[in-house]
Amino acid sequence: MSERHHLERQGEGGLYETLSRSNLVTTKGWYAAAGVLFALTAAAVGVFLYMMATGLGVTGLSRPVMWGTMIILFVFWIGLSHSGTLISAILRITQAGWRAPVLRGAEAMTVFALMVGGLFPLMHLGRNWRFYYMIPYPNERMLWPNFRSPLLWDMVAISTYLTGSILFLYFGMIPDLAAARDHATGWRKKLYTFLAAGFRGSHSEWRRYHVASTLFAVLIIPVAVSVHSIVSWDFAMAMVPGWHSTIFAPYFVAGAIYSGIAGVITVMAFLRRVFRLEHFLTVRHFDNLGKLLLTMTLIWGYFYFSEFLTTWYSRLPEDWELISSYGTHYLPLFLVMLTCNFLIPLPALCLSKVRRSIPAMFAVSLVVNVGMFAERALIVVPSLARRNDPSVWLGYFPTWVEISYIVGSVSMFALLYVLFSKLLPVMAISDIKEHLFRTTDRSIGAATVPSVAQEEEGEGE
């Protein structure tokens, strides 16, 4: 209700100011947050340089567990990146009326999670300084990378997705950058003038913008789906018991969207609180995102169950050894996953009371991502620790080096987001404005006329 009359109370300038509060006022709190996050990120980078100088022996890795925390983090962050662009694209295509305030934050999340996640495959290389061997560049030995290797598909897919997501984020931002350009002064004016690429808001510009953004949204969906399928094939293509499974691609995509939606909810709750966007990010958005999350909980649970059941029923010795290790050595991890991914979110999200309470949704979204981290760990580690030959079986536990990467990756993601919120419009101003115009009353002289689009929108409230 408050949303409906909001536009009337303040003019367009006021709307811009409310939505861009993050860009306009730099508080001490911002400096403190950015400083702490920067310090943590820099510390993790320092640890990485130490690892690069000494050798991968400083990790907890061994034979047979050749992949560990860094690969878990890779899958986790790439998964987290999946919501953003995908949700945004789907909401744009389906013309969901409530999408506007969610778009930008979700798209930015994709870009930053990809930036963080994409670092880990490079970090975990034995000789990081030779990473460019994977790039097909012309060289005197006529050596090419091996296109049969899923790792190479991975590199191609992730760089495509990162490029696509950055363009998608930037493209959607152009009208907002133009609005920012019109209001800003000083160095910001120069920055926004450059970034807005001369957008003036003429009829033809808007028409092209709408066509292009629809095209973009349609094209980015297959890319997003393929990326996480390919990440799953890093595992599924290998003949490792527990990895070699046809269900992995859809299962990973579902898991990625699941953790991604939870991530979007976490970020939205933060933005709402910190930049006082209570008028725009309303309970209704959290309710809707909560319903999406509930759907994904069910889909994830279904995939997990069907994968588990076939292995349990057939009891092939190699797979069975793996599954039984879930009940013994890896029981804590398994219980964390089951509780956080299914037993807590399923009943909680069924209750509209929970979905409509922002602190509760914030808590549920964090719980889901803890569970998803455990799920990724459970995919990567036990399958390797219980390989075909029992004589090499061994446990795995991350060392302080790998734990600092976990902390560092979270802080790097947060740092990128904090910097982004200071420099660029975090809310899709033009989309919100469009939405408000459709749903609010117009004043013509002294008369108040309801806009026609209001009824088509079919608002439930």
Add this chain to the structure above:
Amino acid sequence: MKHKWAMVIDMDRCTGCGACVVACVAENNTPTAGEEEAGKGRLMQWLRVSRFWKKEGEDTRAIFVPTPCMHCEKAPCEIVCPVYATYHDEDDQVNAMVYNRCIGTRYCANNCPYSVRVFNWWNHQWEKPLDEQLNPDLSVRSRGVMEKCTYCIQRIRRGKETALKEGRKIRDGEVVPACAQTCPPGAILFGDLLDPDSAVSRMVKDPRLFKLMEHLGTEPKTAYLKKQKGPGR
């Protein structure tokens, strides 16, 4: 000249003494990891003698399986390497490893069902005077690359060169890897499968022959002869 090198390990003869492992370490400049690292699963040995316990009524018997690289004809490690650091050698039909090309993704090790590949977790040092024992015929690997049994490729090359110089075919038994050379009971046999008269070509027709995890379809070239039971074996 094409070859198809293969190895046959007779389980009837193997006593599990581990001399093959020592010979392999000495021949191939394999670093010693030390007790602590070995406990973490970072042994650098290319050949391990896996030990399994088998219950036979009251008694428990140890079964020793010397496990070098299987040099699979359909090698799962080769296809997953993004930079062709491990590939199939056309001339010798062995699974070769190019240390200089390896970037250390460790994917090959994950995809090897026999877990015979080892990774250089550290820059290993040979303290004086141990560096004097390094074999000049092959390189010392640096930190961050994978390595594994090569069927003593340096000995194969040496044998082929000698044969070429003398203008003759390579003789059966001329090339012997370090493990086979050392094995006290002579359990390890090595030779060319393309030579129909070689000892391995005869051995692979033995009904006792089996291969490790044959059901995976990797077509290993390292084969085993099953242990026989009863007296007079």
